[in-house]
Amino acid sequence: MIAACDLSLSWKAVLSVSAILTCAIAYAWWPTLSWAERAWRLEPDYSHGYLILPLACVLLWLRKDTFPGLRERCEPVGLLLIALSIAMRIAGRMLYMDFLDGYSLIPLVAGLVWFLFGLPALKWATPAIVFLILLVPLPYRFETGLSWELQGVATGLSTTFLRVLGLPAISEGHTIWVGENQLMVAEACSGMRIFVGMIALAAFWAATVKRCWADRLVLLAAAIPLALLVNAVRITVTGVLYGWFPAGSARQIIHDWSGYLMIPLAAAMLWGLKAYWEKLYRPLEVQTAGEALKRAGDPITKVGHS
Known part of the structure:
Protein backbone atom coordinates (compact mmCIF):
# COMPACT_ATOMS: atom_id res chain seq x y z
CA MET A 1 0.00 0.00 0.00
CA LEU A 138 13.62 22.18 -44.85
CA PRO A 139 16.27 24.89 -45.21
CA TYR A 140 15.34 27.21 -48.08
CA ARG A 141 18.45 26.59 -50.19
CA PHE A 142 18.21 22.85 -49.78
CA GLU A 143 14.49 22.90 -50.53
CA THR A 144 15.00 25.00 -53.68
CA GLY A 145 17.81 22.80 -54.96
CA LEU A 146 15.91 19.61 -54.23
CA SER A 147 12.77 20.93 -55.91
CA TRP A 148 14.79 21.84 -59.02
CA GLU A 149 16.27 18.34 -59.19
CA LEU A 150 12.86 16.76 -58.68
CA GLN A 151 11.48 18.84 -61.56
CA GLY A 152 14.18 17.50 -63.84
CA VAL A 153 13.60 13.88 -62.81
CA ALA A 154 9.83 14.26 -63.20
CA THR A 155 10.24 15.79 -66.66
CA GLY A 156 12.57 13.03 -67.85
CA LEU A 157 10.48 10.14 -66.50
CA SER A 158 7.20 11.59 -67.77
CA THR A 159 8.63 12.16 -71.25
CA THR A 160 9.81 8.54 -71.34
CA PHE A 161 6.43 7.23 -70.19
CA LEU A 162 4.60 9.31 -72.81
CA ARG A 163 6.86 7.96 -75.53
CA VAL A 164 6.24 4.40 -74.34
CA LEU A 165 2.53 5.10 -74.75
CA GLY A 166 3.19 6.09 -78.35
CA LEU A 167 2.83 9.84 -77.97
CA PRO A 168 5.28 12.27 -79.63
CA ALA A 169 6.77 13.73 -76.44
CA ILE A 170 9.83 16.00 -76.36
CA SER A 171 11.28 17.67 -73.27
CA GLU A 172 12.85 21.14 -73.23
CA GLY A 173 14.13 22.04 -69.81
CA HIS A 174 11.15 21.55 -67.51
CA THR A 175 8.65 21.69 -70.36
CA ILE A 176 7.17 18.70 -72.18
CA TRP A 177 5.76 19.05 -75.68
CA VAL A 178 3.17 16.38 -76.50
CA GLY A 179 2.40 17.11 -80.12
CA GLU A 180 1.17 20.70 -80.07
CA ASN A 181 0.28 20.63 -76.39
CA GLN A 182 2.69 22.25 -73.95
CA LEU A 183 2.97 20.67 -70.50
CA MET A 184 4.83 22.79 -67.95
CA VAL A 185 6.43 20.92 -65.05
CA ALA A 186 6.39 23.89 -62.70
CA GLU A 187 7.86 24.04 -59.21
CA ALA A 188 4.45 23.16 -57.77
CA CYS A 189 4.48 19.98 -59.88
CA SER A 190 7.99 18.93 -58.88
CA GLY A 191 6.62 16.30 -56.52
CA MET A 192 8.08 17.92 -53.42
CA ARG A 193 4.87 17.46 -51.45
CA ILE A 194 4.52 13.77 -52.25
CA PHE A 195 8.28 13.34 -51.72
CA VAL A 196 8.19 14.71 -48.18
CA GLY A 197 4.85 13.06 -47.41
CA MET A 198 6.07 9.64 -48.52
CA ILE A 199 9.17 9.92 -46.36
CA ALA A 200 6.99 10.86 -43.37
CA LEU A 201 4.65 7.92 -43.99
CA ALA A 202 7.53 5.50 -44.51
CA ALA A 203 9.22 6.74 -41.32
CA PHE A 204 6.01 6.16 -39.34
CA TRP A 205 5.52 2.66 -40.70
CA ALA A 206 9.20 1.83 -40.20
CA ALA A 207 8.88 2.83 -36.54
CA THR A 208 5.74 0.75 -35.98
CA VAL A 209 6.65 -2.53 -37.69
CA LYS A 210 8.29 -5.19 -35.54
CA ARG A 211 11.13 -5.93 -37.92
CA CYS A 212 14.90 -5.65 -37.93
CA TRP A 213 16.64 -2.38 -38.80
CA ALA A 214 17.52 -3.64 -42.29
CA ASP A 215 13.84 -4.11 -43.17
CA ARG A 216 13.01 -0.67 -41.82
CA LEU A 217 15.77 0.92 -43.89
CA VAL A 218 14.41 -0.83 -46.99
CA LEU A 219 11.00 0.71 -46.33
CA LEU A 220 12.52 4.17 -45.89
CA ALA A 221 14.69 3.86 -48.99
CA ALA A 222 11.75 2.65 -51.09
CA ALA A 223 9.80 5.83 -50.34
CA ILE A 224 12.09 7.92 -52.56
CA PRO A 225 11.74 6.03 -55.88
CA LEU A 226 8.04 5.45 -55.21
CA ALA A 227 7.50 9.20 -54.76
CA LEU A 228 9.33 9.91 -58.02
CA LEU A 229 7.34 7.23 -59.83
CA VAL A 230 3.96 8.45 -58.56
CA ASN A 231 4.68 12.04 -59.56
CA ALA A 232 5.83 10.94 -63.02
CA VAL A 233 2.66 8.86 -63.43
CA ARG A 234 0.60 11.89 -62.45
CA ILE A 235 2.28 14.09 -65.09
CA THR A 236 1.97 11.34 -67.70
CA VAL A 237 -1.75 10.87 -67.09
CA THR A 238 -2.21 14.63 -67.16
CA GLY A 239 -0.41 14.84 -70.50
CA VAL A 240 -2.57 12.09 -72.00
CA LEU A 241 -5.82 13.63 -70.76
CA TYR A 242 -4.81 17.09 -71.94
CA GLY A 243 -4.77 15.68 -75.47
CA TRP A 244 -8.31 14.39 -75.04
CA PHE A 245 -9.76 17.48 -73.34
CA PRO A 246 -8.35 20.68 -74.87
CA ALA A 247 -10.76 22.99 -73.00
CA GLY A 248 -9.30 25.17 -70.25
CA SER A 249 -11.85 24.31 -67.53
CA ALA A 250 -11.47 20.58 -68.13
CA ARG A 251 -7.70 20.85 -67.91
CA GLN A 252 -7.94 22.62 -64.56
CA ILE A 253 -10.10 19.80 -63.20
CA ILE A 254 -7.65 17.21 -64.53
CA HIS A 255 -4.71 19.02 -62.96
CA ASP A 256 -6.38 19.35 -59.56
CA TRP A 257 -7.75 15.82 -59.32
CA SER A 258 -4.53 14.22 -60.48
CA GLY A 259 -2.86 15.96 -57.55
CA TYR A 260 -5.50 14.75 -55.10
CA LEU A 261 -5.37 11.14 -56.28
CA MET A 262 -1.60 10.75 -56.25
CA ILE A 263 -1.50 10.89 -52.44
CA PRO A 264 -3.66 7.78 -51.81
CA LEU A 265 -1.96 6.10 -54.78
CA ALA A 266 1.45 6.65 -53.22
CA ALA A 267 0.23 5.41 -49.83
CA ALA A 268 -1.28 2.30 -51.44
CA MET A 269 1.94 1.53 -53.31
CA LEU A 270 4.04 1.94 -50.17
CA TRP A 271 1.66 -0.27 -48.18
CA GLY A 272 1.77 -2.89 -50.95
CA LEU A 273 5.56 -2.89 -50.85
CA LYS A 274 5.50 -3.17 -47.06
CA ALA A 275 3.09 -6.12 -47.17
CA TYR A 276 5.07 -7.86 -49.92
CA TRP A 277 8.37 -7.43 -48.07
CA GLU A 278 6.90 -8.76 -44.82
CA LYS A 279 5.53 -11.81 -46.63
CA LEU A 280 8.75 -12.40 -48.58
CA TYR A 281 11.07 -12.14 -45.58
CA ARG A 282 9.27 -13.51 -42.58
CA PRO A 283 11.05 -13.34 -39.21
CA LEU A 284 12.41 -16.65 -37.93
CA GLU A 285 10.73 -18.15 -34.89
CA VAL A 286 13.18 -19.11 -32.16
CA GLN A 287 11.96 -22.03 -30.04
CA THR A 288 13.44 -24.08 -27.26
CA ALA A 289 13.36 -27.87 -27.41
CA GLY A 290 10.56 -27.93 -24.85
CA GLU A 291 8.42 -25.51 -26.84
CA ALA A 292 8.96 -27.52 -30.03
CA LEU A 293 7.92 -30.77 -28.29
CA LYS A 294 4.89 -29.09 -26.77
CA ARG A 295 3.77 -27.76 -30.16
CA ALA A 296 4.25 -31.23 -31.70
CA GLY A 297 2.07 -32.82 -29.04
CA ASP A 298 4.96 -34.18 -26.95
CA PRO A 299 5.31 -37.48 -28.86
CA ILE A 300 8.03 -38.76 -26.48
CA THR A 301 5.62 -38.70 -23.53
CA LYS A 302 2.95 -40.45 -25.56
CA VAL A 303 5.35 -43.24 -26.57
CA GLY A 304 6.45 -43.68 -22.95
CA HIS A 305 2.85 -44.13 -21.73
CA SER A 306 2.07 -46.57 -24.50
Whole structure:
Protein backbone atom coordinates (compact mmCIF):
# COMPACT_ATOMS: atom_id res chain seq x y z
CA MET A 1 0.00 0.00 0.00
CA ILE A 2 2.86 2.35 0.85
CA ALA A 3 4.66 1.49 -2.39
CA ALA A 4 1.55 2.27 -4.40
CA CYS A 5 1.20 5.60 -2.63
CA ASP A 6 4.82 6.47 -3.27
CA LEU A 7 4.48 5.56 -6.94
CA SER A 8 1.39 7.74 -7.24
CA LEU A 9 3.18 10.65 -5.68
CA SER A 10 6.19 10.24 -7.96
CA TRP A 11 3.96 10.23 -11.02
CA LYS A 12 2.21 13.36 -9.76
CA ALA A 13 5.56 15.06 -9.23
CA VAL A 14 6.79 14.13 -12.69
CA LEU A 15 3.55 15.22 -14.33
CA SER A 16 3.60 18.52 -12.45
CA VAL A 17 7.19 19.26 -13.47
CA SER A 18 6.43 18.18 -17.04
CA ALA A 19 3.43 20.52 -17.22
CA ILE A 20 5.47 23.46 -15.92
CA LEU A 21 8.31 22.77 -18.36
CA THR A 22 5.86 22.37 -21.24
CA CYS A 23 4.35 25.78 -20.54
CA ALA A 24 7.81 27.35 -20.25
CA ILE A 25 8.96 25.76 -23.52
CA ALA A 26 5.80 26.79 -25.33
CA TYR A 27 6.35 30.38 -24.20
CA ALA A 28 10.08 30.46 -25.05
CA TRP A 29 9.78 28.64 -28.39
CA TRP A 30 6.48 30.23 -29.44
CA PRO A 31 8.01 32.23 -32.34
CA THR A 32 9.59 29.03 -33.67
CA LEU A 33 6.35 27.08 -33.37
CA SER A 34 4.44 29.91 -35.07
CA TRP A 35 6.95 29.93 -37.95
CA ALA A 36 6.57 26.18 -38.44
CA GLU A 37 2.76 26.34 -38.25
CA ARG A 38 2.71 29.12 -40.85
CA ALA A 39 4.65 26.86 -43.22
CA TRP A 40 2.21 23.99 -42.63
CA ARG A 41 -0.73 26.28 -43.34
CA LEU A 42 0.56 28.21 -46.35
CA GLU A 43 2.91 25.79 -48.11
CA PRO A 44 1.33 22.59 -49.50
CA ASP A 45 4.69 20.80 -49.33
CA TYR A 46 4.53 20.92 -45.52
CA SER A 47 0.80 20.46 -44.92
CA HIS A 48 1.61 17.11 -43.29
CA GLY A 49 3.13 19.00 -40.34
CA TYR A 50 -0.18 19.02 -38.46
CA LEU A 51 -0.10 15.20 -38.33
CA ILE A 52 3.45 14.73 -37.07
CA LEU A 53 2.88 15.41 -33.36
CA PRO A 54 -0.26 13.20 -33.12
CA LEU A 55 1.55 10.41 -34.98
CA ALA A 56 4.52 10.73 -32.62
CA CYS A 57 2.10 10.29 -29.71
CA VAL A 58 0.68 7.22 -31.46
CA LEU A 59 4.21 5.79 -31.68
CA LEU A 60 4.63 6.21 -27.93
CA TRP A 61 1.24 4.62 -27.29
CA LEU A 62 2.10 1.60 -29.45
CA ARG A 63 5.31 1.15 -27.43
CA LYS A 64 3.68 1.66 -24.02
CA ASP A 65 4.17 -1.98 -22.98
CA THR A 66 7.95 -1.59 -23.18
CA PHE A 67 8.12 1.66 -21.18
CA PRO A 68 10.96 1.20 -18.66
CA GLY A 69 9.17 3.11 -15.91
CA LEU A 70 10.17 6.01 -13.69
CA ARG A 71 13.61 6.55 -12.22
CA GLU A 72 14.20 7.20 -8.55
CA ARG A 73 15.78 10.56 -9.30
CA CYS A 74 16.38 12.91 -12.20
CA GLU A 75 19.47 12.48 -14.36
CA PRO A 76 21.39 15.79 -14.70
CA VAL A 77 23.17 14.53 -17.83
CA GLY A 78 20.01 15.35 -19.75
CA LEU A 79 20.71 19.02 -19.11
CA LEU A 80 23.56 18.80 -21.64
CA LEU A 81 21.07 18.19 -24.46
CA ILE A 82 18.92 21.03 -23.19
CA ALA A 83 21.98 23.31 -23.22
CA LEU A 84 22.72 22.18 -26.78
CA SER A 85 19.17 23.05 -27.75
CA ILE A 86 19.47 26.53 -26.25
CA ALA A 87 22.78 27.07 -28.08
CA MET A 88 21.18 25.98 -31.38
CA ARG A 89 18.31 28.39 -30.82
CA ILE A 90 20.61 31.31 -30.07
CA ALA A 91 22.71 30.50 -33.15
CA GLY A 92 19.58 30.24 -35.27
CA ARG A 93 18.40 33.66 -34.13
CA MET A 94 21.80 35.29 -34.55
CA LEU A 95 22.42 33.78 -38.01
CA TYR A 96 18.80 34.19 -39.19
CA MET A 97 18.50 30.43 -39.72
CA ASP A 98 14.92 29.56 -38.87
CA PHE A 99 15.47 25.88 -39.64
CA LEU A 100 18.25 25.66 -37.02
CA ASP A 101 15.92 27.25 -34.52
CA GLY A 102 13.29 24.66 -35.43
CA TYR A 103 15.66 21.72 -35.17
CA SER A 104 16.60 22.85 -31.66
CA LEU A 105 13.30 21.34 -30.52
CA ILE A 106 14.66 17.82 -31.07
CA PRO A 107 17.55 17.90 -28.53
CA LEU A 108 15.27 19.89 -26.23
CA VAL A 109 12.64 17.14 -26.09
CA ALA A 110 15.33 14.45 -25.87
CA GLY A 111 17.05 16.28 -23.02
CA LEU A 112 13.82 16.69 -21.08
CA VAL A 113 13.00 12.99 -21.41
CA TRP A 114 16.50 12.05 -20.31
CA PHE A 115 16.42 14.48 -17.38
CA LEU A 116 12.98 13.48 -16.09
CA PHE A 117 12.73 9.78 -16.94
CA GLY A 118 16.30 8.56 -17.47
CA LEU A 119 18.36 7.09 -20.29
CA PRO A 120 16.23 3.92 -20.71
CA ALA A 121 13.16 6.09 -21.30
CA LEU A 122 15.10 8.18 -23.83
CA LYS A 123 15.99 5.04 -25.77
CA TRP A 124 12.35 3.98 -25.60
CA ALA A 125 11.13 7.34 -26.91
CA THR A 126 13.85 7.81 -29.56
CA PRO A 127 11.69 6.74 -32.57
CA ALA A 128 9.01 9.29 -31.68
CA ILE A 129 11.55 12.03 -30.94
CA VAL A 130 13.41 11.50 -34.22
CA PHE A 131 10.05 11.51 -36.03
CA LEU A 132 9.55 15.09 -34.81
CA ILE A 133 12.25 16.23 -37.28
CA LEU A 134 9.51 16.20 -39.92
CA LEU A 135 7.81 19.05 -38.07
CA VAL A 136 10.45 21.49 -39.28
CA PRO A 137 10.46 22.83 -42.87
CA LEU A 138 13.62 22.18 -44.85
CA PRO A 139 16.27 24.89 -45.21
CA TYR A 140 15.34 27.21 -48.08
CA ARG A 141 18.45 26.59 -50.19
CA PHE A 142 18.21 22.85 -49.78
CA GLU A 143 14.49 22.90 -50.53
CA THR A 144 15.00 25.00 -53.68
CA GLY A 145 17.81 22.80 -54.96
CA LEU A 146 15.91 19.61 -54.23
CA SER A 147 12.77 20.93 -55.91
CA TRP A 148 14.79 21.84 -59.02
CA GLU A 149 16.27 18.34 -59.19
CA LEU A 150 12.86 16.76 -58.68
CA GLN A 151 11.48 18.84 -61.56
CA GLY A 152 14.18 17.50 -63.84
CA VAL A 153 13.60 13.88 -62.81
CA ALA A 154 9.83 14.26 -63.20
CA THR A 155 10.24 15.79 -66.66
CA GLY A 156 12.57 13.03 -67.85
CA LEU A 157 10.48 10.14 -66.50
CA SER A 158 7.20 11.59 -67.77
CA THR A 159 8.63 12.16 -71.25
CA THR A 160 9.81 8.54 -71.34
CA PHE A 161 6.43 7.23 -70.19
CA LEU A 162 4.60 9.31 -72.81
CA ARG A 163 6.86 7.96 -75.53
CA VAL A 164 6.24 4.40 -74.34
CA LEU A 165 2.53 5.10 -74.75
CA GLY A 166 3.19 6.09 -78.35
CA LEU A 167 2.83 9.84 -77.97
CA PRO A 168 5.28 12.27 -79.63
CA ALA A 169 6.77 13.73 -76.44
CA ILE A 170 9.83 16.00 -76.36
CA SER A 171 11.28 17.67 -73.27
CA GLU A 172 12.85 21.14 -73.23
CA GLY A 173 14.13 22.04 -69.81
CA HIS A 174 11.15 21.55 -67.51
CA THR A 175 8.65 21.69 -70.36
CA ILE A 176 7.17 18.70 -72.18
CA TRP A 177 5.76 19.05 -75.68
CA VAL A 178 3.17 16.38 -76.50
CA GLY A 179 2.40 17.11 -80.12
CA GLU A 180 1.17 20.70 -80.07
CA ASN A 181 0.28 20.63 -76.39
CA GLN A 182 2.69 22.25 -73.95
CA LEU A 183 2.97 20.67 -70.50
CA MET A 184 4.83 22.79 -67.95
CA VAL A 185 6.43 20.92 -65.05
CA ALA A 186 6.39 23.89 -62.70
CA GLU A 187 7.86 24.04 -59.21
CA ALA A 188 4.45 23.16 -57.77
CA CYS A 189 4.48 19.98 -59.88
CA SER A 190 7.99 18.93 -58.88
CA GLY A 191 6.62 16.30 -56.52
CA MET A 192 8.08 17.92 -53.42
CA ARG A 193 4.87 17.46 -51.45
CA ILE A 194 4.52 13.77 -52.25
CA PHE A 195 8.28 13.34 -51.72
CA VAL A 196 8.19 14.71 -48.18
CA GLY A 197 4.85 13.06 -47.41
CA MET A 198 6.07 9.64 -48.52
CA ILE A 199 9.17 9.92 -46.36
CA ALA A 200 6.99 10.86 -43.37
CA LEU A 201 4.65 7.92 -43.99
CA ALA A 202 7.53 5.50 -44.51
CA ALA A 203 9.22 6.74 -41.32
CA PHE A 204 6.01 6.16 -39.34
CA TRP A 205 5.52 2.66 -40.70
CA ALA A 206 9.20 1.83 -40.20
CA ALA A 207 8.88 2.83 -36.54
CA THR A 208 5.74 0.75 -35.98
CA VAL A 209 6.65 -2.53 -37.69
CA LYS A 210 8.29 -5.19 -35.54
CA ARG A 211 11.13 -5.93 -37.92
CA CYS A 212 14.90 -5.65 -37.93
CA TRP A 213 16.64 -2.38 -38.80
CA ALA A 214 17.52 -3.64 -42.29
CA ASP A 215 13.84 -4.11 -43.17
CA ARG A 216 13.01 -0.67 -41.82
CA LEU A 217 15.77 0.92 -43.89
CA VAL A 218 14.41 -0.83 -46.99
CA LEU A 219 11.00 0.71 -46.33
CA LEU A 220 12.52 4.17 -45.89
CA ALA A 221 14.69 3.86 -48.99
CA ALA A 222 11.75 2.65 -51.09
CA ALA A 223 9.80 5.83 -50.34
CA ILE A 224 12.09 7.92 -52.56
CA PRO A 225 11.74 6.03 -55.88
CA LEU A 226 8.04 5.45 -55.21
CA ALA A 227 7.50 9.20 -54.76
CA LEU A 228 9.33 9.91 -58.02
CA LEU A 229 7.34 7.23 -59.83
CA VAL A 230 3.96 8.45 -58.56
CA ASN A 231 4.68 12.04 -59.56
CA ALA A 232 5.83 10.94 -63.02
CA VAL A 233 2.66 8.86 -63.43
CA ARG A 234 0.60 11.89 -62.45
CA ILE A 235 2.28 14.09 -65.09
CA THR A 236 1.97 11.34 -67.70
CA VAL A 237 -1.75 10.87 -67.09
CA THR A 238 -2.21 14.63 -67.16
CA GLY A 239 -0.41 14.84 -70.50
CA VAL A 240 -2.57 12.09 -72.00
CA LEU A 241 -5.82 13.63 -70.76
CA TYR A 242 -4.81 17.09 -71.94
CA GLY A 243 -4.77 15.68 -75.47
CA TRP A 244 -8.31 14.39 -75.04
CA PHE A 245 -9.76 17.48 -73.34
CA PRO A 246 -8.35 20.68 -74.87
CA ALA A 247 -10.76 22.99 -73.00
CA GLY A 248 -9.30 25.17 -70.25
CA SER A 249 -11.85 24.31 -67.53
CA ALA A 250 -11.47 20.58 -68.13
CA ARG A 251 -7.70 20.85 -67.91
CA GLN A 252 -7.94 22.62 -64.56
CA ILE A 253 -10.10 19.80 -63.20
CA ILE A 254 -7.65 17.21 -64.53
CA HIS A 255 -4.71 19.02 -62.96
CA ASP A 256 -6.38 19.35 -59.56
CA TRP A 257 -7.75 15.82 -59.32
CA SER A 258 -4.53 14.22 -60.48
CA GLY A 259 -2.86 15.96 -57.55
CA TYR A 260 -5.50 14.75 -55.10
CA LEU A 261 -5.37 11.14 -56.28
CA MET A 262 -1.60 10.75 -56.25
CA ILE A 263 -1.50 10.89 -52.44
CA PRO A 264 -3.66 7.78 -51.81
CA LEU A 265 -1.96 6.10 -54.78
CA ALA A 266 1.45 6.65 -53.22
CA ALA A 267 0.23 5.41 -49.83
CA ALA A 268 -1.28 2.30 -51.44
CA MET A 269 1.94 1.53 -53.31
CA LEU A 270 4.04 1.94 -50.17
CA TRP A 271 1.66 -0.27 -48.18
CA GLY A 272 1.77 -2.89 -50.95
CA LEU A 273 5.56 -2.89 -50.85
CA LYS A 274 5.50 -3.17 -47.06
CA ALA A 275 3.09 -6.12 -47.17
CA TYR A 276 5.07 -7.86 -49.92
CA TRP A 277 8.37 -7.43 -48.07
CA GLU A 278 6.90 -8.76 -44.82
CA LYS A 279 5.53 -11.81 -46.63
CA LEU A 280 8.75 -12.40 -48.58
CA TYR A 281 11.07 -12.14 -45.58
CA ARG A 282 9.27 -13.51 -42.58
CA PRO A 283 11.05 -13.34 -39.21
CA LEU A 284 12.41 -16.65 -37.93
CA GLU A 285 10.73 -18.15 -34.89
CA VAL A 286 13.18 -19.11 -32.16
CA GLN A 287 11.96 -22.03 -30.04
CA THR A 288 13.44 -24.08 -27.26
CA ALA A 289 13.36 -27.87 -27.41
CA GLY A 290 10.56 -27.93 -24.85
CA GLU A 291 8.42 -25.51 -26.84
CA ALA A 292 8.96 -27.52 -30.03
CA LEU A 293 7.92 -30.77 -28.29
CA LYS A 294 4.89 -29.09 -26.77
CA ARG A 295 3.77 -27.76 -30.16
CA ALA A 296 4.25 -31.23 -31.70
CA GLY A 297 2.07 -32.82 -29.04
CA ASP A 298 4.96 -34.18 -26.95
CA PRO A 299 5.31 -37.48 -28.86
CA ILE A 300 8.03 -38.76 -26.48
CA THR A 301 5.62 -38.70 -23.53
CA LYS A 302 2.95 -40.45 -25.56
CA VAL A 303 5.35 -43.24 -26.57
CA GLY A 304 6.45 -43.68 -22.95
CA HIS A 305 2.85 -44.13 -21.73
CA SER A 306 2.07 -46.57 -24.50
